[in-house]
Amino acid sequence: MSTHTLALCRQAPYGSALAREGLEAVLAAAAMDQAPDVLFLGDGVFQLTADQAPQEIGQKSLYRNLQALPMFGVERIYVCRQSLADRGISTESIAVPGIEVELVTDPGALLARYQHVLSF
Amino acid sequence: MSTHTLALCRQAPYGSALAREGLEAVLAAAAMDQAPDVLFLGDGVFQLTADQAPQEIGQKSLYRNLQALPMFGVERIYVCRQSLADRGISTESIAVPGIEVELVTDPGALLARYQHVLSF
Amino acid sequence: MALHIVNRSPYRSSALRDCLNTMAEGDALLLIEDGVYAASASAQAGAMPAGTYCLGADADARGVSVSDAIARIDDARWVALCVEHTPVVSWF
């Protein structure tokens, strides 16, 4: 996908398979040296909360998938600041090891930098 | 389903197949002399707007399915008054031939009358 | 008294709002799947009515810390709630 592409992740984890499948698409592209940039917005910011323990509902941790991003060269993610605030999530609580979180106050300006935006 | 059952229809037509499939379930039950009562609430009230012309999007008119209800003995439907108001729909504009529209101001009290509520 | 079950995120879907607007006095509300975000201590849990329950497995899955005002339940209690209430109404 390359840095001409932004992956826009708006799904909460587990409730929709597209949260996981979006992340898989990002990882697959990154493995081909075409890592897109990634923006978490809306309920997508819930993917970043630690302490996810989905074993009892029969799923694997999506947070673990996120932690694979740096291995594939994705070392920075964009996160919508307003989406966090709307959900009462503190910026401290969304750290992902090995990934720099860049808070975005104007997501529209960020989108404008890309040729392609893939929504997940 | 019988009158112990209420079909709660909350889907706008066409955007979700469950609008049509919900109505098909109601018609099928009615054909077996087990017609449920039906409440349109939320975006479900959009099913009742006339002038639906979905040919160009490759679908059949859902409004036509509604018009089949009286043939199967469903001669009254419940419609949430607040849902209409929220969407700027006048009560006059939602007539279905052969069906009495009963506006409901307290849908919670209506639900309480039934043993089963099937959500569509 | 009815049991209402909501499985959608309150931030993304109107399901919870539609449900709350419809609930009668004394009805119970169960938050499951993405609905548990409404039970979060850090979110809008204060607006939930008395008699609100939250499926513990779904809260744990998402790392949601459930508000003290809301009862965490397991699947067995979910079934019991269905036995104790009628009708059972799903909002999705």
Place this chain on the structure above:
Amino acid sequence: MALHIVNRSPYRSSALRDCLNTMAEGDALLLIEDGVYAASASAQAGAMPAGTYCLGADADARGVSVSDAIARIDDARWVALCVEHTPVVSWF
């Protein structure tokens, strides 16, 4: 300038709100499928930004009378809007 495409009902989903909160000055907005309810003359079309379009086929399907402030377009013009804008962003 981006083209944003919204296909969900404004009453049911946060898609339109999330999109409006994200749109930059000069971006275009296209309402399709259940998104066309936001283009209704009787509804909240007044809140739509300049440069809002509505897919005519979807409005006709639903019997939605499109506000004068919003441009009704056909599928050919939809493609042209995609050609004229970059990126194309779908909200669902």
Place this chain on the structure above:
Amino acid sequence: MKFSLVVYSAPHAGEAAASALRFARAVVDQGHELYRVFFYADGVHHGSALAAPPQDEQDLLTPWQELRQANDVDLVVCIAAAQRRGVLSHSEAERLERPAANLADGFELGGLGQLADATAQSDRVVTFGGQ
């Protein structure tokens, strides 16, 4: 008490399919009768014998078949909804001239009358919808 479930969601689309299975197990574990599960709308994909999730992901077919074996639960896939979506028995595949059948063992195709019957026969009906 006698329960029936109605499932609108496909497996592996969201969580609703997994929730329905967990609830079904809890119903029988609590000593209640599970009379029928009616798969409707996208839920008909539950009846596909071809789903092959990776080893480390949840299997949402075998547990239903086991539940049926152990507790005599009706697993009914709506025939009209299934035709649209490509879930076919051998006889349906032949009748509709499709190249293969994919309805899994333990599931049966049935009409919407089976949904009406389930509501008439059951003390509680719980619907599982959404993505």
Place this chain on the structure above:
Amino acid sequence: MKFSLVVYSAPHAGEAAASALRFARAVVDQGHELYRVFFYADGVHHGSALAAPPQDEQDLLTPWQELRQANDVDLVVCIAAAQRRGVLSHSEAERLERPAANLADGFELGGLGQLADATAQSDRVVTFGGQ
């Protein structure tokens, strides 16, 4: 201009599948190139050869096959998403020991690399999601 589409929605679930088809036709009708349609998530059900909607409902399989024939469009079904959901080629059905195959003619199974390639090769990528 070169377009690619990404489709997340199953046919007959909502309107997104029909919208994608209409848009695809309009792209080629306007003289543009449609490079690839990538079916992902529930969109993989597009590749099922078993769907049999009633005569008076929209066929969402043949028109894609015709579009491919006439315009050399790649119709790629994500292999990982398709396995989970039961859309299998003959070789996949054999490898995974499933009783039948259902991948329709004109569709090919492919990896997520084909999505990355589509974004790299195309001037515009439009996603069709939601129910």
